[in-house]
Amino acid sequence: MEFGQSASLSRNEVASLCMKAARGAGLSWGLAEEAGFAAEWLVHHGIDGPSHLYAHLDQAQGRAWCDLCPTVTPGEWRAPAGYALCPIALGATLCDYAGLPEGIKVGSSLKIGTVDHPVLLxxxxxxxxxxxxxxxxxxxxGGTASLEGGHEALMQAVSVLGGQRVPIKLTARFGKPQAAKGGKALSISAETIAALNSLAMRTTVPSSESSRAGAGSTTTDND
Incomplete structure (x- = not known):
């Protein structure tokens, strides 16, 4: 691929590349798989998930991922060290706690500390x-967004959340979300692919103190 050109990657290729990049950045294998899922889901719906993921991974370098995971308490979740939460770790934890007292359920709200690139959520x-x-x-x-399903609601939410880093509040109400249809084939920029490949290469070469000095260097593979 020539520099400056974009490429259309299959959904499997997006998931694989982003998973390896997340692992190279220090995420556990389990969370790296979740990162691949999130990026692939966004691409399938016409959103440049890989660029959002790389921006998050790049900004988190130098911090231990355990400092970017939520401390779970009823009604309010925050990162333990006051950092911006990792949206991948936050999303996976929300799934684990869905319907539980500490999590989000119909008729409840959940205050969440600052979240980095919440579009990945x-x-x-x-x-x-x-x-x-x-x-x-x-x-x-700065505003509100409703995730009621459907492509229009999805794109509106993405447009306002974008690359923000903000505290958020989630409110859950009963309803059947419309299925958001997949968007048109999305081309990923050569620069984004190269940046993700650079992180992914950390999983294929012997680790050194300098190459693994980024975020997550103190974590284990346990989810």
Whole structure:
């Protein structure tokens, strides 16, 4: 691929590349798989998930991933060290706690500390919504977005969340979300692919103190 050109990757290729990049950045294998899922889901719906994922992984370098995972308490979740939460770890944890007292359920709200690139949270919320007949409203200081399903609502949420880093509040109400149809084939920029490949290469060469000094260097493979 020539520099500056874009490429259309299959959904499996997106998931594989993003999973390896997330693992190279220090995420556990389990969370790396979730990162691949999130990026692939977004691409399938016409959103450049790989670029959002790389931006998040790049910004998180130098921090231990355990500091970016939520501390779960009823009604409010935050990162233990006051950092911006990893949206992948947050999304996976929301799925694990869906319907439980500490989690989100119909008729409840959940305050969440600052979240980095919350657009990466959308695939997880979409999965919870479909499985539990939930419609989500996301609130933050700059506005609100409703995830009611359907392509238009999805794109509106993505446009306002974008690359923000903000505290959010989730409110769940009963309803059957519309299925968001897949979008048109999405080309990924050569720069994004190269950046993700650079992270992915960390999983194929012997680790050194400098190459693994990024985020997650102190974590284990346990989810």
């Amino acid at each position: 959308i695939p997880f919320l979409a999965g919870i919504a479909v499985s539990n007949d939930i419609l989500f409203d996301i609130e933050w200081a």
